[in-house]
Amino acid sequence: MNDKPKTNTLRIRSIDVLRAVTMVLMIWVNDFWTLEGIPGWLEHMPAQADGMGFSDVIFPAFLVIVGLSIPFALDKRMESQSSWEVVAHILLRSLALILMGFFHVNLENMYADAMIIPKYVWQILLTVAFFLIWNDYRPTGWAKRKILMAQGIGLALLLGLAIIYRGGDAEQVIGLRTYWWGILGLIGWAYLYAALVYWLFNGRLVAMIVAWVFFLAFHLANFAGYLDFLEPIHLGVWMPDRGTGVALVLGGVVASSVYKRLAQEAYGQFIGVLIVMSSLMLLYGWLTRPAFELSKIRATPAWIGYCTAITLSAYALIYYLVDIRKWDGWYRWIKPAGRSTLTTYLVPYIYYAVWSIWAIHLPLAVRTGAVGLVKSLLFALLIVAITGLLNRWKIRLKI
Numbered sequence: 001m002n003d004k005p006k007t008n009t010l011r012i013r014s015i016d017v018l019r020a021v022t023m024v025l026m027i028w029v030n031d032f033w034t035l036e037g038i039p040g041w042l043e044h045m046p047a048q049a050d051g052m053g054f055s056d057v058i059f060p061a062f063l064v065i066v067g068l069s070i071p072f073a074l075d076k077r078m079e080s081q082s083s084w085e086v087v088a089h090i091l092l093r094s095l096a097l098i099l100m101g102f103f104h105v106n107l108e109n110m111y112a113d114a115m116i117i118p119k120y121v122w123q124i125l126l127t128v129a130f131f132l133i134w135n136d137y138r139p140t141g142w143a144k145r146k147i148l149m150a151q152g153i154g155l156a157l158l159l160g161l162a163i164i165y166r167g168g169d170a171e172q173v174i175g176l177r178t179y180w181w182g183i184l185g186l187i188g189w190a191y192l193y194a195a196l197v198y199w200l201f202n203g204r205l206v207a208m209i210v211a212w213v214f215f216l217a218f219h220l221a222n223f224a225g226y227l228d229f230l231e232p233i234h235l236g237v238w239m240p241d242r243g244t245g246v247a248l249v250l251g252g253v254v255a256s257s258v259y260k261r262l263a264q265e266a267y268g269q270f271i272g273v274l275i276v277m278s279s280l281m282l283l284y285g286w287l288t289r290p291a292f293e294l295s296k297i298r299a300t301p302a303w304i305g306y307c308t309a310i311t312l313s314a315y316a317l318i319y320y321l322v323d324i325r326k327w328d329g330w331y332r333w334i335k336p337a338g339r340s341t342l343t344t345y346l347v348p349y350i351y352y353a354v355w356s357i358w359a360i361h362l363p364l365a366v367r368t369g370a371v372g373l374v375k376s377l378l379f380a381l382l383i384v385a386i387t388g389l390l391n392r393w394k395i396r397l398k399i
Contacts (some may be wrong), residue, residue: 003392011330012068012072012256012259012319012387013322013323013328014315014318014319014321014322014323015065015068015069015072015256015315016331016335016338016339017318017322017328017331017338017374018065018068018172018314018315018318018338018339019062019069019337019338020312020331020334020335020336020337020338020339020341020384021066021318021334021337022058022061022062022065023062023065023334023337023338023341023345023384024119024334024337024380024381024384025058025380026058026059026062026345027344027345027348027380027383027384028376028377028379028380029042029054029055029058029377030348030374031247031348031376031379031380032055033375034231034362034367034372034376035106035367035368035372035375035376036364036367036368036372037367037369037372038369038372038373039369040053040353041053041054042054042055042299042373043055044056044296045295045296046225047295047298048295049295049296050289050293050294050295050389051294051295052294052295052296052303052306052307053296056296056303057307057310057311059183059192059296060248060296060303060304060307060308060311061307061310061311061314062187063186063187063245063248063249063252064248064249064251064252064255064307064308064311064312064315065252065311066190066191066194066249066252066255067194067248067249067250067251067252067253067254067255067316068189068252068253068255068256068305069251069252070191070195070198070252070253070256071111071192071198071203071253071256071259071260072256073189074086074195074198074199074203075203075260075292075318077089078202079117079204080200083199085380086199087196087199090191090192090195090196090199091192091255092187092399093188093191093195093296093399094187094189094191094192094195095188096133096134096180096298097184097185097187097191097385097399098184098185098188098189098192099189100130100182100184101181101183101184101186101187101188102176102178102181102182102186103126103158103161103162103176104183104184104185104349105179105180105182106165106167106177106186107119107122107123107126107261108123108179109167109168109177109179110122110165110167111166111167111168111169111173111247113170114166114168114173115164115165115166116164117164119355120352120353120354120356120359121160121165121353122165123349123350123352123353124350124353124354125157125161126158126161126348126349127346127349127350127353128154128157128396129154129155129156129157129158130154130346130397131149131154131346131395132153132154132157132396133154133155133158133341133396134393134398135150135253135395135397136396136397136398137150139394139396140184140394150352160369161174161375162176163315165207176314179382180240180342181240182240183240183343183345185240186240186241186245187245189240189245190245190246190249191249193215193243193246193249194246194250194253197211197250197253198253203257203260204256205254205257205260205261208250208253208254209254210325211250211253212219212250212251212253212254215246215247216245216247216284216301216304218242218247219242219243219247219301219304220244220288220301221297222242222243223292223299223300223301224240224291226290237312241299242299244299244304247304248304248307248308249283251308251311251312252311254277255273255274255277255312255315258270258273267323267324270319271316271319271320274312274313274315274316274319275313275316275398277308277309277312278308278309278310278312278313278316279309281304281305281306281309281312282306282309283305283310284297284301284302284304284305285301285304285305285306285307285309286302286304288301288302288305289302291303294306316349333381334381334384335382336385336388336391337384337386337387339391340387340390340391340396340397342388342397342398343387343391343395343396343397344383345391346397347383347387347390348383351383351386362375
């Protein structure tokens with residue numbers, strides 16, 4: 001059997017499949033807050049625990065997948081666009097994610113009693129503003145003037161929501177503030193650094209490996225306290241999470257860079273490379289755990305190592321099944337989550353808000369134990385189906 005998939009494509013199908021599976025799992029675990037009596041190993045481990053639950057693997061897996069996509073997305077742009085256009089795209093994409101994450105974090109810290117509109121109405125309007133600003137209008141056939149008008153309405157809505165926002169508590173009511181960057185914001189920061197590194201060194205494999213090792217070392221040194229002297233220049237702002245996200249993303253960048261290097265060779269070697277990378281990161285996690293423990297909340301080095309290893313191992317399996325054996329018929333059921341990931345992520349914000357406004361409460365029996373887990377899985381699949389419907393209506397975020 002020929003083990004070389006087609007190389008004249010800008011996308012590797014297995015990356016989309018892995019992204020879709022991860023996105024479904026993310027929506028699933030994000031719905032656990034509605035459940036009772038589910039196994040502890042499925043949830044996030046407490047901050048001080050030396051351990052990792054299933055939920056602790058999902059977000060870092062997504063960051064590795066962001067890295068897997070960067071070489072294919074940026075190569076096309078670097079071939080057809082000028083350097084400043086590529087950098088502008090990286091900056092604008094990062095800014096969009098950081099901005100969305102910033103608003104979501106403030107949503108979590110809202111003081112609803114001081115708001116002039118209900119919290120969940122603000123949440124719905126915020127999501128609508130995101131869609132108006134960052135929707136992919138190309139399939140709509142709209143004239144440029146109409147697109148600019150829609151985006152202008154979205155920006156005005158976003159500004160209005162920022163003005164009326166009230167956070168804090170009864171003792172101190174405040175406006176928008178930076179707490180942490182949120183899921184989308186952390187993705188934005190990690191993408192910014194990794195994409196700029198890839199652009200700066202033109203995606204050269206050796207440079208990507210060196211950059212990955214550097215950021216792993218940077219994170220380790222920072223976590224060990226060796227870089228505390230940099231605190232006066234606000235390390236936490238220009239390098240969120242001690243460089244955790246960048247290290248995870250660059251792991252994916254290195255994997256895809258190897259894939260490109262093997263473009264004219266047997267692709268069976270790529271699975272071997274993924275297994276070697278996974279083994280090395282598993283060893284890294286094992287070696288660093290005794291000194292710094294294993295924790296997602298504290299973003300320890302061992303957490304980076306184990307999560308990178310798990311993600312690359314899962315990717316090796318999906319790559320074999322999808323790109324080599326061509327077993328991907330099942331993927332069509334979750335395809336929107338792999339191709340319209342940001343849309344899939346944002347739809348639940350409207351869903352939860354509407355249910356809260358209508359005060360809908362499912363029976364406890366439906367939200368408990370194994371039945372509850374099935375309920376949350378069905379919810380995740382429903383969100384994917386809604387995303388697919390929105391795509392047919394030409395509603396799909398693209399940044």
